[in-house]
Amino acid sequence: MTQSYWLANVLLESGFFRKDGMVTKTITENCHILVEEGKFTKIIPAYENLPVGLPVQDTGGLLMLPGxxxxxxxxxxxxxxxxxxxxxxxxxxxxxxxxxxxxxxxxxxxxxxxxxxxxxxxxxxxxxxxxxxxxxxxxxxxxxxxxxxxxxxxxxxxxxxxxxxxxxxxxxxxxxxxxxxxxxxxxxxxxxxxxxxxxxxxxxxxxxxxxxxxxxxxxxxxxxxxxxxxxxxxxxxxxxxxxxxxxxxxxxxxxxxxxxxxxxxxxxxxxxxxxxxxxxxxxxxxxxxxxxxxxxxxxxxxxxxxxxxxxxxxxxxxxxxxDVLYKASLMAERFAWIDEWSLGRALGFITGGKMPLNSEGERVWPTIGDKADAVFVEASCSAEAVARRSSRLAVMHKGKIVSGSFNQILAKN
Amino acid sequence: MTQSYWLANVLLESGFFRKDGMVTKTITENCHILVEEGKFTKIIPAYENLPVGLPVQDTGGLLMLPGxxxxxxxxxxxxxxxxxxxxxxxxxxxxxxxxxxxxxxxxxxxxxxxxxxxxxxxxxxxxxxxxxxxxxxxxxxxxxxxxxxxxxxxxxxxxxxxxxxxxxxxxxxxxxxxxxxxxxxxxxxxxxxxxxxxxxxxxxxxxxxxxxxxxxxxxxxxxxxxxxxxxxxxxxxxxxxxxxxxxxxxxxxxxxxxxxxxxxxxxxxxxxxxxxxxxxxxxxxxxxxxxxxxxxxxxxxxxxxxxxxxxxxxxxxxxxxxDVLYKASLMAERFAWIDEWSLGRALGFITGGKMPLNSEGERVWPTIGDKADAVFVEASCSAEAVARRSSRLAVMHKGKIVSGSFNQILAKN
Missing domain, CATH: 3.20.20.140 (Metal-dependent hydrolases)
Structure with missing residues (x-):
């Protein structure tokens, strides 16, 4: 069983910004996430102080996407x-x-x-x-x-x-x-x-x-x-x-x-x-x-x-x-999904349908109790990750980092 | 004007290996190449001793392709x-x-x-x-x-x-x-x-x-x-x-x-x-x-x-x-150029037609007097470079390394 810890400064998608009815940007927020027994069990905004007593893994503001x-x-x-x-x-x-x-x-x-x-x-x-x-x-x-x-x-x-x-x-x-x-x-x-x-x-x-x-x-x-x-x-x-x-x-x-x-x-x-x-x-x-x-x-x-x-x-x-993210990007390119909303939706094709936002822009991932499988990406949102095939710096399975680390991004900041 | 030097241990394509009339492999050889005034002026097999007196840049056996x-x-x-x-x-x-x-x-x-x-x-x-x-x-x-x-x-x-x-x-x-x-x-x-x-x-x-x-x-x-x-x-x-x-x-x-x-x-x-x-x-x-x-x-x-x-x-x-090498690879994939010969020919579409071998497998690049524009690739041949979009470790323009270096590959060897 993995030790409980706080995943600090995680970038999560939180909504869509619309202009003339069209999604033109994805809104994000910085969060701290509690990981317990391989699951996400609490999410608080990063402007709140981290509760003391548990170890902290700082992601350096990387975007978290479903595994x-x-x-x-x-x-x-x-x-x-x-x-x-x-x-x-x-x-x-x-x-x-x-x-x-x-x-x-x-x-x-x-x-x-x-x-x-x-x-x-x-x-x-x-x-x-x-x-x-x-x-x-x-x-x-x-x-x-x-x-x-x-x-x-x-x-x-x-x-x-x-x-x-x-x-x-x-x-x-x-x-x-x-x-x-x-x-x-x-x-x-x-x-x-x-x-x-x-x-x-x-x-x-x-x-x-x-x-x-x-x-x-x-x-x-x-x-x-x-x-x-x-x-x-x-x-x-x-x-x-x-x-x-x-x-x-x-x-x-x-x-x-x-x-x-x-x-x-x-x-x-x-x-x-x-x-x-x-x-x-x-x-x-x-x-x-x-x-x-x-x-x-x-x-x-x-x-x-x-x-x-x-x-x-x-x-x-x-x-x-x-690289399945390349496949999502290729699919988006093949079918001319070039706008913010469409690019973001392409992510669901490589995550078993899981996406941070639903099609209306409400956050539906991660939710409390979700298995802590995630990818930490150098991108500002899903749409960017898909279009730009952004670098993945760390990968988490059941709450444990199984590939990469946050050191690189922390060294940059 | 660039100083003259020897580019040592360069992998050059030298022919095709055919089986039942079909090209199944690209043959390569290790060479030393003299670079003078931004041009390739001499090519000798790497089993010959390097003439003394000039500086040497060891590529560590990287494949050299036209810029x-x-x-x-x-x-x-x-x-x-x-x-x-x-x-x-x-x-x-x-x-x-x-x-x-x-x-x-x-x-x-x-x-x-x-x-x-x-x-x-x-x-x-x-x-x-x-x-x-x-x-x-x-x-x-x-x-x-x-x-x-x-x-x-x-x-x-x-x-x-x-x-x-x-x-x-x-x-x-x-x-x-x-x-x-x-x-x-x-x-x-x-x-x-x-x-x-x-x-x-x-x-x-x-x-x-x-x-x-x-x-x-x-x-x-x-x-x-x-x-x-x-x-x-x-x-x-x-x-x-x-x-x-x-x-x-x-x-x-x-x-x-x-x-x-x-x-x-x-x-x-x-x-x-x-x-x-x-x-x-x-x-x-x-x-x-x-x-x-x-x-x-x-x-x-x-x-x-x-x-x-x-x-x-x-x-x-x-x-x-x-990355134009990605474009060559995409073209090869799009038109199902999956065999050794076809993959290698795809290179010519991103080099203004220059390729190490002509379609019969005779070396036509580099020739003596060619401008020393080249890419040094972690691959065994052009076909691999195209299919695998292989890493480029160094890039040369007019005899001068303008991007990357050979240090990484030399450290590996």
């Missing part, structure tokens, strides 16, 4: 932490699977070490919760899962996690149902699936197997769905139906959901309503090399959309930064 | 270096002009100081040559031009520059012909223009005025062309024709050229051929909020395309990083 989340990050099979290696030109998903036949065994000796390197990078960038992805497949069996679990264990107390047993070579195609089942017993929290039509070549059987695994283990579902256009839309709607039948609302995520990006907007809107109805979330990297899925529309329809790293550098993609 | 260029960067009217300010939602170019009526006079006291801040940022990121953009308009007259010239003067010897007298409020619309003329006498090197149809409402008169100004002053031409689709294409082709008539081939740049992004690819290809024929260059920020212009196609057709920052943070856009 970030990366809800789709492959911790295994990465080049990150090793020598530079470009991708081969993309042909299809089967080409990438083929590459894994040599790659996975050769990386195994460093899988745990590199997973830790990714965790360290995420942490530095402000992530306090992740949904890790890890292969289970006939090539590597459960060995990557073991390595990733070890890595996660060594970060216990520094970030919280979920873990997807991901059958990269096809749940049915590679006969990975038993592997996923075993992984769920080992500690994975979600059953993964992949392209039921193109990879498993049987949408119905693939989705049923996925849901049965999840229900059997009382686990979540995480379907990586790259399938294009109307094919992808069909699968999403079918998944929504099966989710409702299984009573699994709120426990299903679709990763990528590319199909939503290349159908007419009316079709995407209709599918979005169906997904929202079934409580299905979406995780997106904000791809810019293909039609980006209509994230603002999906959000409006009530879908919980998370912006995610996916990977840092691997055989799929060499461009990852490990 | 970067930013061919379109507004140095005036920036929020950078001041307090955070978001944009207002975009309505049209006239709304932005209206904002400048208050903004330009209020920023004037800090225009020079902020221009220097931008120059410092560019320099840190590896830029050794810029084409600066500066307003001339009825609001601020030539005062921003004076401030920007002062800022550039104070960076004399640190980077080279061109300077565009840019009539942001319309060359004809705001009667800015005399202002541009005067700016060209003051030290501007290019005559700027803006949207001849939408802003000046007379394509023919606007283009003629632009070209006359340039010819009269023996200056280059830089037309900022945001006009969409077929309208933009028409103006580009008309400009190409007038460029040829004036004998101004090789001296004309179109900024943005958005029209190329939203016409059928055949139309864009045809226009690209016309522009290439007239020796017209294009500067693009790689916009992702609108259809990106087909940069690979334009390049194939022989157009010199530069990727540029445009701005850092101002009333148009809050997302600028000041």
């Amino acid at each position: 970030f989340q990366d809800m789709h990050i492959h911790l295994d099979k990465t080049y990150y932490g090793g020598k530079w290696k470009a991708c081969t030109p993309f042909v299809d998903v089967f080409g990438r699977m083929k590459e894994e036949e040599d790659m996975l065994p050769s990386l195994l000796p460093v899988t745990e070490e590199r997973a830790k390197k990714i965790l360290e990078l995420l942490l530095q960038n402000g992530v306090t919760h992740i949904r890790a992805q890890c292969n289970v497949d006939p090539i590597i069996g459960l060995k990557n899962m073991e390595a990733v679990l070890q890595a996660l264990k060594s970060y216990d107390g520094q970030l919280s996690y979920e873990l997807v047993a991901f059958p990269q070579h096809g749940l049915l195609r590679s006969n990975s149902v038993p592997l996923v089942r075993e992984a769920l017993q080992m500690g994975a929290t979600a059953s993964g699936g992949l392209d039921p039509a193109i990879v498993d070549e049987n949408i119905e059987a693939s989705l049923h197997a996925l849901i049965e695994l999840a229900v059997e283990a009382d686990a979540d579902i995480d379907l990586h769905l790259h399938e294009p256009g109307h094919l992808g839309i069909y699968t999403m709607k079918r998944l929504a139906k099966l989710t409702e039948e299984a009573g699994w609302q709120g426990r299903v995520t679709i990763g990528h959901a590319f199909g939503l990006g290349d159908v007419p907007v009316e079709v995407a809107a209709d599918a979005a309503e169906t997904l929202a109805q079934a409580g299905i979330s979406i995780a997106s990297t904000v791809p810019i090399d293909i039609p980006t899925i209509p994230i603002p529309l999906l959000h409006e329809k009530g879908i919980n959309v998370s912006l995610v790293n996916d990977s840092i550098t691997d055989h799929w993609d060499p461009f990852g930064t490990g | 970067f260029q930013d061919m379109h960067i507004h140095l005036d009217k920036t929020y950078y270096g001041g307090k955070w300010k978001a944009c207002t939602p975009f309505v049209d170019v006239f709304g932005r002009m209206k904002e400048e009526e208050d903004m330009l006079p209020s920023l004037l006291p800090v225009t020079e100081e902020r221009a220097k801040k931008i120059l410092e940022l560019l320099l840190q990121n590896g830029v050794t040559h810029i084409r600066a953009q500066c307003n001339v308009d009825p609001i601020i007259g030539l005062k921003n031009m004076e401030a920007v010239l002062q800022a550039l003067k104070s960076y004399d010897g640190q980077l080279s520059y061109e300077l565009v007298a840019f009539p942001q409020h319309g060359l004809l619309r705001s009667n800015s012909v005399p202002l541009v003329r005067e700016a060209l006498q003051m030290g501007a090197t290019a005559s700027g223009g803006l949207d001849p149809a939408i802003v000046d409402e007379n394509i023919e008169a606007s283009l003629h005025a632009l070209i006359e100004l340039a010819v009269e002053a023996d200056a280059d031409i830089d037309l900022h062309l945001h006009e969409p689709g077929h309208l933009g294409i028409y103006t580009m082709k008309r400009l190409a024709k007038l460029t040829e008539e004036a004998g101004w081939q090789g001296r004309v740049t179109i900024g943005h050229a958005f029209g190329l992004g939203d016409v059928p690819v055949e139309v864009a290809a045809d226009a690209a051929e016309t522009l290439a024929q007239a020796g017209i260059s294009i500067a693009s920020t790689v916009p992702i909020d609108i259809p990106t212009i087909p940069i690979p196609l334009l390049h194939e057709k022989g157009i010199n395309v530069s990727l540029v920052n445009d701005s850092i943070t101002d009333h148009w856009d809050p997302f600028g990083t000041g």
Whole structure:
């Protein structure tokens, strides 16, 4: 249990300043916050004297934002932490699977070490919760899962996690149902699936197997769905139906959901309503090399959309930064969210929806009793942090500083 | 004149490694390079002993790349270096002009100081040559031009520059012909223009005025062309024709050229051929909020395309990083250039076409007698630098280190 202490001189957002009805500035105030048992338990204005008797951590006036989340990050099979290696030109998903036949065994000796390197990078960038992805497949069996679990264990107390047993070579195609089942017993929290039509070549059987695994283990579902256009839309709607039948609302995520990006907007809107109805979330990297899925529309329809790293550098993609704040910024840029209000709202896409202010400008975070997961940013408000991808100087998980420190900013002041 | 010295332990690219006909790696070698009078005058392999008698700068094995260029960067009217300010939602170019009526006079006291801040940022990121953009308009007259010239003067010897007298409020619309003329006498090197149809409402008169100004002053031409689709294409082709008539081939740049992004690819290809024929260059920020212009196609057709920052943070856009290497990376990501060869070629878009290797893998830079403008990067090759947006530890202009140092890397080794 963490010792109680005061977090002094924290910049908190407190409202919007409007001009002609438009939000033009975010108002902030300096506060002291009491941290007890890993929670925020009291907030007082900084002009009040700090009660004596408890230790004090002075943040030097840094902006406090909710801890970030990366809800789709492959911790295994990465080049990150090793020598530079470009991708081969993309042909299809089967080409990438083929590459894994040599790659996975050769990386195994460093899988745990590199997973830790990714965790360290995420942490530095402000992530306090992740949904890790890890292969289970006939090539590597459960060995990557073991390595990733070890890595996660060594970060216990520094970030919280979920873990997807991901059958990269096809749940049915590679006969990975038993592997996923075993992984769920080992500690994975979600059953993964992949392209039921193109990879498993049987949408119905693939989705049923996925849901049965999840229900059997009382686990979540995480379907990586790259399938294009109307094919992808069909699968999403079918998944929504099966989710409702299984009573699994709120426990299903679709990763990528590319199909939503290349159908007419009316079709995407209709599918979005169906997904929202079934409580299905979406995780997106904000791809810019293909039609980006209509994230603002999906959000409006009530879908919980998370912006995610996916990977840092691997055989799929060499461009990852490990920074979900960059993804929020990229999304804002992609959809021309350039005004104060819109930029600030982009933050919610990397915090599981948590934002200091609600859409009207009332402070809704932190509230008393909230878990003390936070990022301390060199910025004047959320909008600036998103647009300028501002530096993160310290990261807090359950009331404990798990990355960075306040020394740098205090030395500056 | 800089003292002669040896640049020791420089990593230079020396060839491609191919597997099954595909470039999978870039081969490098360690070299010592003699720098005399601001030029590279000798290259020897690092396994040879350094000749005695001259000072030695050890780079610690950093990769040397050609100095970067930013061919379109507004140095005036920036929020950078001041307090955070978001944009207002975009309505049209006239709304932005209206904002400048208050903004330009209020920023004037800090225009020079902020221009220097931008120059410092560019320099840190590896830029050794810029084409600066500066307003001339009825609001601020030539005062921003004076401030920007002062800022550039104070960076004399640190980077080279061109300077565009840019009539942001319309060359004809705001009667800015005399202002541009005067700016060209003051030290501007290019005559700027803006949207001849939408802003000046007379394509023919606007283009003629632009070209006359340039010819009269023996200056280059830089037309900022945001006009969409077929309208933009028409103006580009008309400009190409007038460029040829004036004998101004090789001296004309179109900024943005958005029209190329939203016409059928055949139309864009045809226009690209016309522009290439007239020796017209294009500067693009790689916009992702609108259809990106087909940069690979334009390049194939022989157009010199530069990727540029445009701005850092101002009333148009809050997302600028000041890093053209980021733009090269963004372009590579946008067009799925993920393999070793393609990633490496992306470098040429931020160096005025200079790359260590030609497309066949023969070293073509540096060659003896080349100006010693270079960036020293923590990467194993150009492809890695582009994909990973690698750190730049030192920047050299005319043989002199103008930003960073080799101390950090030497301390690591």
